[in-house]
Amino acid sequence: MSFAAGGVSVEAVGVRRAFGPHVVLDRLNLRVAAGEFVAIVGRSGSGKSTLLRLLAGLDQPTAGEVRIDGRPLAGLSPRTRVLFQDGRLLPWLRVGENVALGLDDRRRENAARLLERVGLATRAADYPGVLSGGQRQRVALARALAAEPGFLLFDEPLGSLDALTRVEMQRLVEELWRERPFTGVLITHDVAEAVTLADRVLLLEGGGIRAEWPVPFPRPRATGSPDFARLVEGVLGRVLGRPAQMT
Numbered sequence: 201m202s203f204a205a206g207g208v209s210v211e212a213v214g215v216r217r218a219f220g221p222h223v224v225l226d227r228l229n230l231r232v233a234a235g236e237f238v239a240i241v242g243r244s245g246s247g248k249s250t251l252l253r254l255l256a257g258l259d260q261p262t263a264g265e266v267r268i269d270g271r272p273l274a275g276l277s278p279r280t281r282v283l284f285q286d287g288r289l290l291p292w293l294r295v296g297e298n299v300a301l302g303l304d305d306r307r308r309e310n311a312a313r314l315l316e317r318v319g320l321a322t323r324a325a326d327y328p329g330v331l332s333g334g335q336r337q338r339v340a341l342a343r344a345l346a347a348e349p350g351f352l353l354f355d356e357p358l359g360s361l362d363a364l365t366r367v368e369m370q371r372l373v374e375e376l377w378r379e380r381p382f383t384g385v386l387i388t389h390d391v392a393e394a395v396t397l398a399d400r401v402l403l404l405e406g407g408g409i410r411a412e413w414p415v416p417f418p419r420p421r422a423t424g425s426p427d428f429a430r431l432v433e434g435v436l437g438r439v440l441g442r443p444a445q446m447t
């Protein structure tokens with residue numbers, strides 16, 4: 201299946217992950233359709249990163265199964281990329297080399313195009329260390345997308361950015377997702393960010409997905425609208441444990 205086909209489907213079926221006696225996820229079920237963008241929110245310690253690692257194939261469930269396009273996932277999938285908070289660029293390689301690392305010739309062309317698309321073509325010869333945090337994240341985004349992933353996981357990637365850079369990155373992620381659809385799962389503490397980017401927001405609580413909010417607003421989203429604020433408030437109220445006010 202090619203990139204343009206819109207990504208892979210992702211499922212977690214009856215997933216349990218325990219660390220010794222400590223059960224973090226239990227009988228968790230989740231389905232993300234090919235090309236869909238889902239955000240997972242939850243309190244600190246609810247197991248968001250644990251779930252992300254399982255979906256990425258970086259960790260194995262104690263019981264249950266993760267499936268990509270219906271096939272059980274065993275280890276890293278070549279179609280999956282993860283965008284981490286720190287970007288994880290290799291400091292000894294130039295920006296252009298970081299983006300093109302490990303790619304075949306055709307995807308190397310993608311790499312150059314994507315670096316331009318994220319506004320950093322002129323920085324290709326620089327080392328990551330001289331870039332700002334936001335620039336490094338844009339390079340990491342270009343690198344992830346150059347590999348033509350069917351599934352892109354975002355592990356709080358914008359958490360350390362200042363508010364303006366963060367809004368810019370959110371727009372960029374959305375634009376790139378619309379241009380070249382992939383299946384996206386965003387892990388975030390930021391409910392407004394979840395509602396800005398996702399087709400659906402899921403709440404992870406008590407080891408499973410406990411609530412779900414479809415986001416009905418057309419893109420790009422008017423984040424200043426009363427409807428947007430109401431949905432953010434509804435989700436936030438539920439995350440923090442006030443009576444559910446489902447929208």
Ligand SMILES: Nc1ncnc2c1ncn2[C@@H]1O[C@H](COP(=O)(O)OP(=O)(O)OP(=O)(O)O)[C@@H](O)[C@H]1O
Binds near residue numbers: 246
């Ligand atoms: N390798 C591990 N060994 C033991 N316990 C672990 C391990 N990884 C995670 N845990 C535990 O699992 C629980 C969930 O952790 P996790 O990092 O998934 O939560 P989170 O929702 O991502 O939290 P935060 O939002 O604070 O990053 C925590 O109690 C944590 O201590």
